[in-house]
Amino acid sequence: MVPRGKMANVTDRSTAPSFVLLTSGGIDGRRVASILHRSGILYDLVLIAHPRRKKGRRSFLSYLPIWIRDHLAGFYLLRRLRQRKFPSYPVRGKFCGRVNSRRLKNYLSDLAPDYIIMMGGGILDDETIQMATQGVLNVHPALLPWVRGVGVLLHSVARQIPLGATGHFIDPGIDTGAIIARYKLPVLADEQLGQIKKKSQRLCCAIMIDLVRQAHEGFILKGEPQTEKHDLCTTMPTEDKQRITECIKNGEAARLYTADFKGGTEKIEDGTTLLEQYANFLDDETSV
Template structure:
């Protein structure tokens, strides 16, 4: 199975490489590109250089260089959904893309991947779509978790759910720390989803419909504080 990770910077790209490149039967490649046409080329190059020199350990800098020379790391100075970047993706004939860049995908890029683009969403679909879904789950007294699914052009409405897993965040005292923990599991969830797809590309898939569940929006600071107090560790620290 040919997999391309769609990344915005070196740090995310190298982290995913460490977690995924040894999976059986996976041909893994990384694409780093601009998220938006609005960012100038010089600004993007400067951002990459700062990330490469300032946020990578020397061994990771060497690894990035080796991956680039081996054509396992491709850097596009165009936006992800520019035709030049899409042409490179099509040339690779990938089966699966991994979402690790801040864009909303259009059909033109979704169609480049035979199976689609996987996204680990930090909410349990279809019940929790949209923004601040971990906080809304806490506020409603529902389990928190991650759903890895194939993206479509909507907001968390992709029909094919590959993996749906509850993740406990009760040990955290702050909302930001709990969310960061869930985001840190992206590589783990990608690996699990790819393993599910290996025996059969339809194995383990369940489906959601657009009318299923709800779409949530960014939670207000007032409600966020209430959600924080729903964390058992937070409540314990405030009463001790």
């Protein structure tokens, strides 16, 4: 595991590694963008559209709603009308259309980043991945390689794997990239599914911030290739969802957290310390 230091101050771009934050505009992407900015870590913000453009629709019309959302998000009046937190990004971003578009690749080629911070937006193709000289960072909301794909929280319980999150490099496969760090999600016996999901999101953000901060401070992020192969998780049938949700209500997720789980040769750390380390950032209303 890479050692941790203190939170870095603003560093000259000429000496620090360069980062591109690639996001489709989700709340976690906004949270990470805000925390990195307040931590003095410089990055370029690139906004992309998650859904592919529908056949027969013009590109501008297809992306217009997303453009409006991302550029008008900071208006105070809009926030008041919706009566919810809807923060703008702390830095000016560039909208580059859909994921893997030629426009996106050309812009990334001009930026030539050391790292791409992936915070939602779809599956990257190999050409886009190669734009980052040191790699594309991603956090998967489950323990790899045992639980990959979608709906991983419920699938973890179904497969009797502790809930957790994995920081890894992205490769052309689906959640098959080299693993940098893995953390178990601390779950209490009385926590319900909604609370667990929110805590899982916080852990994923904390892991990403920690990895970026380490790279920013000069540590080399090294990943261990995944040697085990497990089936890809797909959408779970409704009956199974209800059954697993009931198991979680009865404390199954908490039991898995405290159970002795030894997966592979790499250590799986407890996420409690990491959540506490970044609690002030994650709890700050300006970061959500």
